[in-house]
Amino acid sequence: MRRALPAIGLFFLAPAVGELLLGATSLDAIALLPVMALLYGGGALLIRESVRRTGRGWWSILLLGAAYALVEEGLLDQMLFNTHYSDHYDMVSVTYVPFLGTGAYGLLSTLAVHAVWSITVPIALVEALVPSRAREPWLGGLGLPVVVALFLLGTVVVGWGTYEEQHFMASASRLIGTSLAIVGLIVAAFRIRRPGPGRAGRTAPRPLVAGVASLALTAAFMAVLQPNWWGVVCALSIAATAVALGVHWSRAHGWDRRHVLALAAGATLTYAGVGFTQPPDSGSSGPVNLVGHIVFAAGAVALLWVAARLSSRCYAPR
Template sequence: MFRAARRRRLLLALALFLLAPLVGEFLLGNQPITELSGLVMLAPLYGGGALLVRETARRTGRGWPTMIVLAVAYALIEEGPVDQMLWNPHYGGFDMGAAYASTHIPLLGTSVEMIEDVVSMHTIWSICVPIALVEAFARDPRRPWLGRVGLPFVGVLFAAASVLLGVAQAQSEHFVASPHQFAVAGTTIAGLIVVGFLLRGCPAPGSDADAPSPWTVGAAAFAVTSLYWLRDQLPEGLSTWWPVAAWLVVVGGAVALCVRWSRSRGWGAPHRLALAGGALLTYVWVGFTHAKEMGVSIPVALTGNVVFGTAAVLLLLAAAVRHTPRATPPEHHKAHALHRHHH
């Protein structure tokens, strides 16, 4: 029994290791299906990061507040010191400097809008959504999956992947950020990690109100995350600071609402899965909008969208089935009634 439980935990860890890059890159449409071999490099970074965030929180008795804050730190690590997208004005051959110039803050060494994009995508989809989906298949989601050897191994793997990718990016992009930019990012990342450890577990129920149905929670998550991606449809000529401010308002409102819901009576695993599921379905439709940007033929790109989108929906359905209350068999009701009658 012990070996079976250990094997199950390792399978869950492996699932998260692979799911994080599949959601963060392939479902989004950043990578075509023909580049699946890229998981060799992406999994240690994305999957290793997701595992470190999850295992650190669970091993120290903390919960989702800590995981969310650590996920923000991961976002800044990946797009800061690792691939330097936060600072490179010509990252990936695109004129990033011009695209984000209107909200650039010299003191930060980067753009506020860029930070919002990086934090949104990696915190929600690269880290939190995969963790929530895989934990939906765990018997006890609060229990760590990696042991004394597994966790350090993942840490070394993540660090090695980060260094290798960072060096490769610096060489291919011919760009290295300034010491000031690295210092600001490093200080911010360290501060986030400290805050993450200062937070305790999820708040205990503190409201007499009933939690909304998981369907309502999922619909809200889908609407809010879709709204984020629809910001590109705003009319031209609008000041860039308006969507930046709107992002702060929407994120603040969403966090406040989730805190309120999580303290409501009846809040539980189905609701957490619904939050992740709503966000996951947003990436399903967003992936199709990136078909023209994948560097492959449209039929190949769309084939990948269909494959990854279908797999995401099936995974979500499988997780939902596990959390669907099962009707109590009539025989059980009868036996329970007889037991009460005799006592």
């Protein structure tokens, strides 16, 4: 059981960050967490396992997280193509792009939310909690097929359940196009260059600097991403800046897992703040929702504190 704890933690932390901390699911609907974990947690575990077993890095995790986003929101619940998916927002009509069959706003939001917060951030947080096992696989001969089965069960539950509720099915051309995009992202994730040692001529910034930059950029991204073309262009500019800065820093000498945790911490704090403004899709709003946000935000801060302590001990000079 001790060896399985990191996998179990990621299985439940992925939906906790992706749904509860964001505010998409209220406190009184927390019973849905095990169901959401089938897809969120199963996907995060399979992505992490495939990347760690092949010696790939965080950029591969981000690309596979983007592929996961298209699986969930494009093929299963089809939010990217259904204008009546939610009473709170319409991801399709605003900033509509005929070639894509969906809105640029909805697509950008979906890719960022899932690739960064649903997949990459939970993986980084759990790995920071077990630094001695951060680079090794967590699933053995029994665990891997079990997680595959749970993830497939999650796809059936979400896909069939959403269809029964919405009675919507996207056109074949949109589903085929989404499937091809998913395959392309997966291929790119495993063709990207493996991470190497940092360049001696450039020194990585302090982890605190990386964390503050992450908080500032992710908060700015969420603030400017609005359902109009101006918001999409501004958010894309911030995302491009974040990627360029991440590439520059991650190739510098001295970049280590403390910096990765700092980036994840900044993104986590942004989500904790956004959660106080997000109307829930599942559960009720009002006082119970506010209490839930306070509890989830406090839990996130506590988790970050523990992870930071463990990382500082792991990299403390001897």
